[in-house]
Every structure is written in C-alpha cells, then in structure tokens.
Amino acid sequence: MSEQNGAVNLTINNNIGTIEFYHPKGNSLPGAILRKLAQTITEAGENDDIRVLVIQSRGDGAFCAGASFDELIAIDDYDTGKEFFMGFALVLNAMRTCPKLIIVRVHGKTVGGGVGIAAAGDYTFAEEKADIKLSExxxxxxxxxxxxxxxxxxxxxxxxxxxxDATNWYDAEWALENGLFNKIFGSTYDLDQAIRALASELAKSSPEAMKNLKAVLWKGTEDWDLLLEQRAEISGRLVLSDFTKNFIKKFKNK
Incomplete structure (x- = not known):
C-alpha cells in the first residue's frame, strides 16, 4: 500500500503495540485501509510480544474524516456497497474480539467511522480540540x-x-461527559504523556487478567458479527440513492 493511498503501520516497544493509520485526505477510511486496520488489530491481538494496544492516526489535523467520499460516490451496486461498509464492521469487531486492551488516541476532529473507532476503544484519550460528528x-x-x-x-x-443532529459538531467536553472519551487534554504533549503512562502500566499487568477483563467489558456484544453485517447491508442499499450521490457531488464541488 503506497503512502499516497494511505497506510497502516504497527510498531512494538516494551510490550506496547502502536497501530497508526494514515490517509492524505484527513485520515479518511477507504476500504483498503479499513481491511488492513482490521487485519493488523487481529494480528496484534495474537502477538505475545504485545500486552496492550494503542490506536492512533498520523499528523496534527483530523483524527479521522470518516468514510472515503471518493469510494462512496463510486459505489454503483448493492454488493459493492455492502462490501465497503463491511470494512467498518471488520474494524469494530476486530477491536471487540482482540484479547488485548486497546487505548485510542484522538488528537483532532473525527467524523463517522472515526467516532466508531473512538467508541470501540477500551480507554480513549483525546485533545480538547477533538470535536466529533456523526454526519451519516x-x-x-x-x-x-x-x-x-x-x-x-x-x-x-x-x-x-x-x-x-448530523450537521453539527459536538465538542470534546460533551464527549467526555457522555462517556465517549475517558480523559481530555489541552495539548498533544499532555495527551501523549498520559497515554504513555497508562500503556506502560498495562504492559506490566497480567495478560490473563486483562484478557478476562476485556471479555467482561464486552459482555453482551456476542451477536455483533451478524448485527454489524446486517447494518452494513442497510448502508449498502442506502448509499445507492440519488440523495447520497447528489450530496457527495455537492460536497466535493464546494
């Protein structure tokens, strides 16, 4: 995967696995990035050298701009539509079933699928500028x-x-008060210091205890393999509508 098409990278340091995703258009999420991200999370969960995972995106702009509009507007049949949205299902289910606790680092604004990644973190840190929006x-x-x-x-x-309220941003304080974020910070330095401290503590904790805690935290989500596929089918149908096509065309022409 060339950098111009985005990237997903895993680094391991002191039993902390850091997964970074990147796309030049605001860290948006085309299908290839979604599948690579899901695969990397799954493989990291099976790696005994990793005890805790951190998921982050590159740069100092948006944490994630959500679904790739270039791919959305190109979808012209139901199967392709479902396949695209299954990418988000694969990432969320990979995070859910990963036996390692996952910390998510949200450094900037995040939309749609990026909000889903923040929500699927077991502990999510954010900067104060990390506004969120579900624009779907x-x-x-x-x-x-x-x-x-x-x-x-x-x-x-x-x-x-x-x-x-799909057109308005909700600020990081709102996300903190409602449980999406666990802590927010005024600077990237403070954000990274807090993540490093928690990740280091978890890296020294019992892998078996953390695995069992993860299972307890996600109890009641055992049907998500089927549920998220069914949800991808709904989105796969709706993305074919003239409404969606026209909206994206107007947005891209601004």
Missing amino acids: LALGIGPFVVGPAVERKVGKSAFSALSI
Missing part, C-alpha cells in the same frame, strides 16, 4: 454500522442526539 444521516445513510459501538459507550439518548 446528512449523507442519506445513517450511522448504522458504528451505531452499536457508539451507543454502547454513550447510551441511547446521547447516540440519538449525535445521529439526528
């Missing part, structure tokens, strides 16, 4: 695949607010 309804799709992960963290009322 505005596109004519709806946050169907990421919905279970977000609702699990923030509850149905807050998830309803995010998913219905």
Whole structure:
C-alpha cells in the first residue's frame, strides 16, 4: 500500500503495540485501509510480544474524516456497497474480539467511522480540540454500522442526539461527559504523556487478567458479527440513492 493511498503501520516497544493509520485526505477510511486496520488489530491481538494496544492516526489535523467520499460516490451496486461498509464492521469487531486492551488516541476532529473507532476503544484519550460528528444521516445513510459501538459507550439518548443532529459538531467536553472519551487534554504533549503512562502500566499487568477483563467489558456484544453485517447491508442499499450521490457531488464541488 503506497503512502499516497494511505497506510497502516504497527510498531512494538516494551510490550506496547502502536497501530497508526494514515490517509492524505484527513485520515479518511477507504476500504483498503479499513481491511488492513482490521487485519493488523487481529494480528496484534495474537502477538505475545504485545500486552496492550494503542490506536492512533498520523499528523496534527483530523483524527479521522470518516468514510472515503471518493469510494462512496463510486459505489454503483448493492454488493459493492455492502462490501465497503463491511470494512467498518471488520474494524469494530476486530477491536471487540482482540484479547488485548486497546487505548485510542484522538488528537483532532473525527467524523463517522472515526467516532466508531473512538467508541470501540477500551480507554480513549483525546485533545480538547477533538470535536466529533456523526454526519451519516446528512449523507442519506445513517450511522448504522458504528451505531452499536457508539451507543454502547454513550447510551441511547446521547447516540440519538449525535445521529439526528448530523450537521453539527459536538465538542470534546460533551464527549467526555457522555462517556465517549475517558480523559481530555489541552495539548498533544499532555495527551501523549498520559497515554504513555497508562500503556506502560498495562504492559506490566497480567495478560490473563486483562484478557478476562476485556471479555467482561464486552459482555453482551456476542451477536455483533451478524448485527454489524446486517447494518452494513442497510448502508449498502442506502448509499445507492440519488440523495447520497447528489450530496457527495455537492460536497466535493464546494
């Protein structure tokens, strides 16, 4: 995967695995990045040299711009649509089933699928500038695949607010108060110091105890393999609508 098409990299240091994803368009998530990210999370979960995982994106701009509009507008049949949205399902299920605790680092604004990644973290740190938005309804799709992960963290009322109010940003303080973020910081330095401290402590903890804790934390999500596939099918149908095609064309022509 060339850098111009994005990248997913894993580094291991002192039993801490750091997975970094990147795309030149705001760390957006095309299908290839999604599948590589899911595969890397799964492989890291099977690596005995890793005791805790950190997921982050590159740069100092957006943490994640969500789904790739270039790929969305190119979808012209249901199977391709479902396949694209299954990429998000694969990432969330990889995070859910990974036996290692996962810390997510959110350094900037995040949209759609990026909010899902933040929600699927077992502990999520963010900067104060890390506003969030579930913009899917505005596109004519709806946050169907990421919905279970977000609702699990923030509850149905807050998830309803995010998913219905699809054109407005919610700030990091709101995300903290509603449980999406666990801690927020005023600078990248403070953010990274806190992540390093927690990751280092977890790297010294019992792998078996953390594995069992992870299973307890995710109890009740055993049906997500099927559930998220069904949600991908809904999005795969809706993305074919003229509403969605026209919205994306107008957005890209701004």
